[in-house]
Amino acid sequence: MKFLIINGPNLNMLGLREPGIYGDRNYATLCALCEEWCAAEGIECELFQSNHEGVIVDKIQEAYDKVDGIVINPAAYTHTSVAILDALKAVAIPTVEVHISKVSEREAFRQVSFVSYYAARTIQGMGFEGYGEAIRWLKGYITDSGN
Numbered sequence: 376m377k378f379l380i381i382n383g384p385n386l387n388m389l390g391l392r393e394p395g396i397y398g399d400r401n402y403a404t405l406c407a408l409c410e411e412w413c414a415a416e417g418i419e420c421e422l423f424q425s426n427h428e429g430v431i432v433d434k435i436q437e438a439y440d441k442v443d444g445i446v447i448n449p450a451a452y453t454h455t456s457v458a459i460l461d462a463l464k465a466v467a468i469p470t471v472e473v474h475i476s477k478v479s480e481r482e483a484f485r486q487v488s489f490v491s492y493y494a495a496r497t498i499q500g501m502g503f504e505g506y507g508e509a510i511r512w513l514k515g516y517i518t519d520s521g522n
């Protein structure tokens with residue numbers, strides 16, 4: 376089983392600012408943890424980060440027929456991007472949306488998610504551990520549904 380883990384704009388800056396919201400660990404630590412969590416489940420994983428909407432759309436399209444599951448934190452594009460939603464729908468790969476912070480308790484604009492219209496589950500407010508929860512849950516979802 377292979378997962379693609381996508382992180383959107385500014386997540387490469389984790390740990391540098393706003394530790395009260397996103398914690399004090401950096402993006403390299405998040406990647407190492409995701410690799411560990413996937414390895415523990417016997418899942419091959421590819422990590423990808425981009426600050427550009429079209430590049431994320433291209434990456435999702437390239438995953439068609441090559442990847443079994445997608446874990447995505449679209450960051451700010453969560454709240455604006457119909458293009459990322461449409462790309463996920465186009466490739467029809469089982470997907471979990473993750474947010475480090477509890478977006479439902481933040482500004483009104485963060486409470487809108489286009490990606491949620493497609494994602495099988497949204498995990499928020501669990502910090503980095505939310506990616507681990509997403510990886511384990513998505514494996515079970517794919518296995519149980521024969522996806």
Ligand code: CA2
Pocket residue numbers: 384385386388389390391392393397448449450451452453473474475476477478485
């Ligand atoms: O809680 C999340 O994971 C978010 O997806 C993170 C995004 C934000 O736009 C979403 O509303 C919620 C922000 C990503 C990174 O932002 C940073 C800000 C300052 C310093 C480092 C990263």
